[in-house]
Amino acid sequence: MIENLYPSFGVLLVDDEEAWLRSLSMTLGLSGGISNVMRCSDSRQVMGILERGEIGLVLLDLNMPNLSGEELLSHIVEQFPEIPVIIISGLNQVETAVECMKRGGFDFFVKTVEEERLVQGVQRAIRMIELQRENREIQSRFLSDRLDHPEVFADIVTVDPAMRSIFRYIEAVSKSSQPVLITGESGVGKELVARTIHRLSRHREKLVSINVAGLDDNVFSDTLFGHTRGAFTGADLPRRGMIELAADGTLFLDEIGDLSIPSQVKLLRLLQEGEYFPLGSDLPKRMNARVVVATHRDLAGKQAGGQFRRDLYYRLCAHHVHIPPLRERPADIPVLLEHFLEQAANELGKKKPTVPKELPVLLANYPFPGNVRELRSMVYDAMTLHESRMLSMDSFKRAMDKQGFRPPERVSPAGAGVFVPSEPLPPLHEIIDLLVLEALQRAGGNQSIAARLIGVSQPALSKRLKKLGTREDAE
Numbered sequence: 001m002i003e004n005l006y007p008s009f010g011v012l013l014v015d016d017e018e019a020w021l022r023s024l025s026m027t028l029g030l031s032g033g034i035s036n037v038m039r040c041s042d043s044r045q046v047m048g049i050l051e052r053g054e055i056g057l058v059l060l061d062l063n064m065p066n067l068s069g070e071e072l073l074s075h076i077v078e079q080f081p082e083i084p085v086i087i088i089s090g091l092n093q094v095e096t097a098v099e100c101m102k103r104g105g106f107d108f109f110v111k112t113v114e115e116e117r118l119v120q121g122v123q124r125a126i127r128m129i130e131l132q133r134e135n136r137e138i139q140s141r142f143l144s145d146r147l148d149h150p151e152v153f154a155d156i157v158t159v160d161p162a163m164r165s166i167f168r169y170i171e172a173v174s175k176s177s178q179p180v181l182i183t184g185e186s187g188v189g190k191e192l193v194a195r196t197i198h199r200l201s202r203h204r205e206k207l208v209s210i211n212v213a214g215l216d217d218n219v220f221s222d223t224l225f226g227h228t229r230g231a232f233t234g235a236d237l238p239r240r241g242m243i244e245l246a247a248d249g250t251l252f253l254d255e256i257g258d259l260s261i262p263s264q265v266k267l268l269r270l271l272q273e274g275e276y277f278p279l280g281s282d283l284p285k286r287m288n289a290r291v292v293v294a295t296h297r298d299l300a301g302k303q304a305g306g307q308f309r310r311d312l313y314y315r316l317c318a319h320h321v322h323i324p325p326l327r328e329r330p331a332d333i334p335v336l337l338e339h340f341l342e343q344a345a346n347e348l349g350k351k352k353p354t355v356p357k358e359l360p361v362l363l364a365n366y367p368f369p370g371n372v373r374e375l376r377s378m379v380y381d382a383m384t385l386h387e388s389r390m391l392s393m394d395s396f397k398r399a400m401d402k403q404g405f406r407p408p409e410r411v412s413p414a415g416a417g418v419f420v421p422s423e424p425l426p427p428l429h430e431i432i433d434l435l436v437l438e439a440l441q442r443a444g445g446n447q448s449i450a451a452r453l454i455g456v457s458q459p460a461l462s463k464r465l466k467k468l469g470t471r472e473d474a475e
C-alpha cells in the first residue's frame with residue numbers, strides 16, 4: 001500500500017541538531033498526523049531543496065552554523081514568498097525571533113515550549129496553505145472551464161451550466177483534507193456527489209456512509225468511535241468505530257442537519273483535533289479519513305436559530321457544494337427522462353418506448369418537490385406498467401396528482417404572451433427558427449430530445465438546422 005502522506009506538500013524541518021529533527025518529525029507524525037516531513041541539518045542546502053518545488057512550509061531554527069536562521073529567512077522570503085516560515089528559537093533569542101516576524105516570518109515558537117502548541121501551530125499553517133492553494137485552484141478552474149477527470153462525473157447526468165461549475169469546484173477541492181459540506185433539497189443527488197468527491201480524492205481507499213439522523217448521542221459516539229470490551233453494560237466484545245473502518249478513505253455523514261447538539265460538540269472536537277477516544281478507552285486514536293457531510297436542511301437558518309452550532313457550521317463549510325433543485329435546471333429534465341427510460345428499459349428487459357411529445361412539456365411545468373429521485377421513480381413506475389409502443393402519461397399524471405399538482409389546461413410549449421399585440425407578426429420561418437434554437441438550448445444540444453420537445457422527427461430538425469446554417473452563412 002502506498003502511504004497516504006499528509007499534507008499533500010512537504011514540511012521542511014531545518015536545524016543542525018539531528019536528534020531534535022528526528023524527535024520533532026516523530027511528534028508531528030504521532031500527535032498531528034503530519035507525515036509528509038523532510039529534514040535538513042545543513043542550512044546551506046535549504047535553498048536547493050526549495051527549488052525542487054515540493055515544499056509548502058518551513059520550520060526554521062534560528063541558531064545554526066554556516067548560514068544562520070535569520071539570513072536564511074531573508075533568502076526564503078525574497079525568493080519563495082509563497083512559502084510560510086515558522087521560526088523556532090531558543091529562550092534567549094526571543095528578541096531576534098520578534099525581529100524575524102517583522103521580516104516576514106509566519107509564526108514563532110520557543111524551542112522548549114510544550115510540543116502540543118507547536119504541533120497546533122504547524123496544523124494551523126497547513127490549513128491556511130491548503131485553503132490558499134484551493135482558492136487559487138478554484139479561480140483557475142472557473143476561468144478555464146476544464147475538467148481533468150470528466151469520466152468521474154459520468155453518473156451525474158446534467159447539461160446545466162451551474163452543475164458544470166459545481167463539477168469544476170469539486171475537482172478543485174477534491175484533494176483537500178478539509179471537510180466538504182453538501183447541501184440541497186431531498187433527492188437532488190447529494191449522495192451521488194459525495195461518491196464523486198470520494199472517487200476524486202486521495203482518500204480513495206473506502207467510503208463509509210452513516211445516516212446520523214435520529215441517532216442519540218450514545219449511539220452516535222459508539223457508531224463513530226467504537227468501544228472497548230466492558231465499556232458499558234452489554235459491551236461484551238470490543239467494537240471498531242466507523243472512523244477506524246473508513247481508515248484512509250472517506251467518512252460520509254448524511255443528514256448532518258439532524259445531529260443532536262451533544263453529538264455536534266463531539267464532531268467539532270474530532271474535526272479540530274483529528275483525534276478521538278473509543279468509549280471506555282483513555283488512548284486517543286487518530287482519524288485519517290476525510291469527512292464529507294450532507295443535509296437537506298437550511299444549516300445557516302438552523303445555526304441562526306440555535307439548533308446548529310455556529311463553530312461547527314463554519315468548520316464544515318470551508319468547502320461548500322450546493323446542488324440546485326431540479327426545477328431550477330429545467331434543461332436537465334428531458335435529459336434525465338431519456339437517461340432513466342434507457343436505464344429502466346435495460347433493467348426491466350423491455351424495449352425503450354416512444355415518448356409522447358406532451359410528456360417533456362408536462363414535466364417541465366411540474367415543480368418536482370422530490371427532485372431527481374421523484375423523476376426517477378415516476379419513470380420506473382411508468383416503465384413497470386408499460387406495454388404498448390408509446391409510453392403512457394397516466395402514471396406521471398397520477399404521481400403529480402398525489403402531490404396536489406394540476407397541470408395547465410392546455411400544455412403547450414408556445415404559451416400565451418409570445419406575441420406583442422401592438423407589434424407586427426414576425427414571418428413564419430423566423431418563428432420556426434427561434435423555436436428550433438430554443439428547443440436545442442433546452443435539450444442541452446441533444447438533437448433527438450430537442451426534436452421531441454417540439455414534436456418533430458430528428459431528421460426534420462436536423463434539416464431545419466442545416467437550412468438555418470446556410471441562411472446565416474448567406475447573410
Ligand SMILES: Nc1ncnc2c1ncn2[C@@H]1O[C@H](COP(=O)(O)OP(=O)(O)OP(=O)(O)O)[C@@H](O)[C@H]1O
Nearest residue numbers: 155156157185186187188189190191192296372373
Ligand atoms: N444528476 C443525476 N443523474 C443521474 N441520477 C441522479 C442525478 N441526481 C440524482 N440522481 C439519482 O436520484 C436518486 C436520489 O439521489 P441521492 O440519493 O444522491 O439524493 P440526495 O440528495 O442524497 O437525497 P436525500 O436528501 O433524500 O438523501 C438516486 O437514485 C440518484 O442516483
